[in-house]
Amino acid sequence: MRLNLSLKYPQIIRSALLLGAFAVAGTSGVVLVHHQTKERIAANERAELLRSLHEIIPDSAYDNDIVKDSLQVTAEALDGKEPSTIYLARKRNLPVGAVLTAVAPAGYNGSIKLLVGIYYNGSLAGARVVSHRETPGLGDKIEIRRDPWITIFDGRSIGDPPIAKWKVRHDSGVFDQFTGATITPRAVVNAIRQSLLYFDQHKEELFMGRPEQKSNE
Numbered sequence: 037m038r039l040n041l042s043l044k045y046p047q048i049i050r051s052a053l054l055l056g057a058f059a060v061a062g063t064s065g066v067v068l069v070h071h072q073t074k075e076r077i078a079a080n081e082r083a084e085l086l087r088s089l090h091e092i093i094p095d096s097a098y099d100n101d102i103v104k105d106s107l108q109v110t111a112e113a114l115d116g117k118e119p120s121t122i123y124l125a126r127k128r129n130l131p132v133g134a135v136l137t138a139v140a141p142a143g144y145n146g147s148i149k150l151l152v153g154i155y156y157n158g159s160l161a162g163a164r165v166v167s168h169r170e171t172p173g174l175g176d177k178i179e180i181r182r183d184p185w186i187t188i189f190d191g192r193s194i195g196d197p198p199i200a201k202w203k204v205r206h207d208s209g210v211f212d213q214f215t216g217a218t219i220t221p222r223a224v225v226n227a228i229r230q231s232l233l234y235f236d237q238h239k240e241e242l243f244m245g246r247p248e249q250k251s252n253e
């Protein structure tokens with residue numbers, strides 16, 4: 037049955053009802069688009085994160101959900117100020133390794149954020165710089181797409197080289213700095229060494245799900 041609005045309601049009420057209907061439809065549309073966009077952004081971020089993690093620990097090396105199987109720790113060794121995320125890789129429930137988010141606070145131009153992958157036996161699976169503000173052409177050689185420098189740490193561990201040599205050559209260590217740019221590589225070497233030390237000291241508790249949330253080490 038068709039309602040004859042013109043008879044039932046005066047003009048002003050009809051206009052108000054129409055306006056209300058448009059407002060509800062408009063708001064619902066915006067909410068729906070926002071929800072879909074949020075989901076798409078989350079999916080893209082997850083895909084990007086997995087791509088980065090797989091560059092360090094190949095997905096064939098583990099069989100758990102590495103993104104879900106993660107925890108947050110606050111440790112001076114990894115950042116100190118913000119909680120760091122640690123992604124745990126396991127195969128058939130046995131620990132394979134972990135990827136740690138770490139911050140090198142003393143870059144030339146501020147903090148350098150890294151992903152540091154470490155196998156359970158303590159050897160470095162790989163490291164990648166995820167963000168920095170170092171000078172193009174000087175400090176940005178820490179990015180793998182600009183220079184293979186960051187791969188010099190692959191397979192290294194605490195003890196290889198000895199801890200006293202976990203420095204750039206300029207500081208009597210074994211790792212190359214860049215010509216005319218020592219500050220950036222020094223910061224990265226320090227952050228990787230700190231991550232290795234942290235993992236070495238905490239790996240059992242990390243894999244048992246009992247991280248030391250407020251560690252100051």
Ligand SMILES: Cc1cc2nc3c(=O)[nH]c(=O)nc-3n(C[C@H](O)[C@H](O)[C@H](O)COP(=O)(O)O)c2cc1C
Binds near residue numbers: 172
């Ligand atoms: C404009 C400018 C930008 C620089 N950017 C960087 C940089 O991003 N990373 C870095 O390590 N050094 C950078 N440097 C060089 C440092 O000031 C410093 O001299 C160098 O890191 C020390 O390395 P060296 O002991 O091998 O000379 C920059 C210097 C200038 C003048």
